[in-house]
Amino acid sequence: xxxxxxxxxxxxxxxxxxxxxxxxxxxxxxYLFWYRQTMMxxxxxxxxxxNNVPIDDSGMPEDRFSAKMPNASFSTLKIQPSEPRDSAVxxxxxxxxxxxxxxxxxxxxxxxxxx
Amino acid sequence: xxxxxxxEGPVTLSEEAFLTINCTYTATGYPSLFWYVQYPGEGLQxxxxxxxxxxxxxxxxxxxxxxxxxxxxxxEKGSVQVSDSAVxxxxxxxxxxGTYKYIxxxxxxxxxxx
Numbered sequence: 321x322x323x324x325x326x327x328x329x330x331x332x333x334x335x336x337x338x339x340x341x342x343x344x345x346x347x348x349x350x351y352l353f354w355y356r357q358t359m360m361x362x363x364x365x366x367x368x369x370x371n372n373v374p375i376d377d378s379g380m381p382e383d384r385f386s387a388k389m390p391n392a393s394f395s396t397l398k399i400q401p402s403e404p405r406d407s408a409v410x411x412x413x414x415x416x417x418x419x420x421x422x423x424x425x426x427x428x429x430x431x432x433x434x435x
Numbered sequence: 436x437x438x439x440x441x442x443e444g445p446v447t448l449s450e451e452a453f454l455t456i457n458c459t460y461t462a463t464g465y466p467s468l469f470w471y472v473q474y475p476g477e478g479l480q481x482x483x484x485x486x487x488x489x490x491x492x493x494x495x496x497x498x499x500x501x502x503x504x505x506x507x508x509x510x511e512k513g514s515v516q517v518s519d520s521a522v523x524x525x526x527x528x529x530x531x532x533g534t535y536k537y538i539x540x541x542x543x544x545x546x547x548x549x
Contacts, residue, residue, distance in 0.1 A: 353536070404511075415535070417535055421467040
């Protein structure tokens, strides 16, 4: 399996622009997680889905952020409008929850820079 | 609520030194415990895990034992290598609390000098 795929790997955009980050989870996995990582705040869970349905979006920082999962093989995280404080590395991870100790498989991340 | 506390970094060691990174947790149910590693420019990857008390997880020379009495899951390695330089995250999952999300610690950066 190719693992979790994220695109783009790097994104540089200007403040106010719309940004869309993409994720393809591992085939057959039933959970998908979006994280943000910064030096100041560490690793933060933004939202997670189970079978394409959002379960917990309490980590989404504000209304400028939205996430969708239209099918089992694709998810997007959108920021509109973007701000410099959104600069971070965004990770997508997926899991197959069969029993205790399920592993989360992380993608390589998208490094977002908002100028 | 559930939480994970791990020692602050950075930790700097010479090659072949002994490594300990402390991790303690608070959980209301019966969590599984994990150590993840993040190499520069990459995502996190599972290093080892333990799903119940007294279990020992091990991988690539790293070990950690699930200690319920001390609510700890300390990471150890007997002889570190330069290639072990990375950020290490302790984490727990506790579906009995009604959620499948992980709780991650803040991460500990390890630098190993040749």
